[in-house]
Amino acid sequence: MAKKARVYVTLKRGVLDPQGSAVNRALHAMGYGEVSDVRLGKYIEVTIDEKAPEAEERRRLEEMCKKLLANTVIEDFRIEL
């Protein structure tokens, strides 16, 4: 069985996000004054074979994030299984 893991990669707090700021300004210009901040990130779907226990799946996904999917100098990641 295949299953989908959802990985969210977001900029760490304190790291400037010029894309988010540009989107924030655009939303303001469109009249959405209630928006106070926008941060952009990445959503990654990873389809995996369901054969290992979930703890092992999670461990391997964390490894994938640390090695490739996120750059932990500037990004945090969150995994949903």
Place this chain on the structure above:
Amino acid sequence: MKIGIVTFPGSNCDHDVYHVVKHACGAPAEYVWHKDRLPAGLDAVILPGGFSYGDYLRCGALARFSPVMEDVVEFAKQGRPVLGICNGFQILCESGLLPGVLMRNASLKFICRDVTLRVEGGETPLTRGLAGQTLTMPVAHAEGNYFADAETLDRLEGEGSVLFRYVGGAPNGAARDIAGICGGPRRNVVGLMPHPERAAEAILGRDDGRRLFESLLS
């Protein structure tokens, strides 16, 4: 002094670097395909600019896992010179050979123009006798906004590892106006965003960049 120039899928400055080393400076050069291993007998390795793997995921993130990089990391750990230009600098950061990361330019725009750099820090294979001088050469990137945490930046400054700083402010938002840094056991790993190979012949407008290649080859 033989220079190996690594070609990744999407590298586009490899021929320029080859031309400058081989024809402008008259030194032996050879291309190394990213799926091959480093040939024996190289004295320095250059990771050229371009868009390796289409800049997918993050600039340099996928190139870092090309087979040749295992050898490049080993070569660097032995204290031998490795130079990364633009995308090459991004690959060096992603592979952990240099600290920090190159983020999207603060303006969100691709910037292609001449910049003036001040050569700083301690001596490296690339900057022999050049400290204190200013050099003009082009940048051409969308992700040149150097970032590292304050502690790392302080350490780099303290060790004299900040090698190139933009004069008159960074065009891309880079922390402390950093354009290039060095690392490795013998200050042998150098990365910079500007393109010295594009300013290496007077007939093409400028030859400031050639001084870096001449230092590397000396």
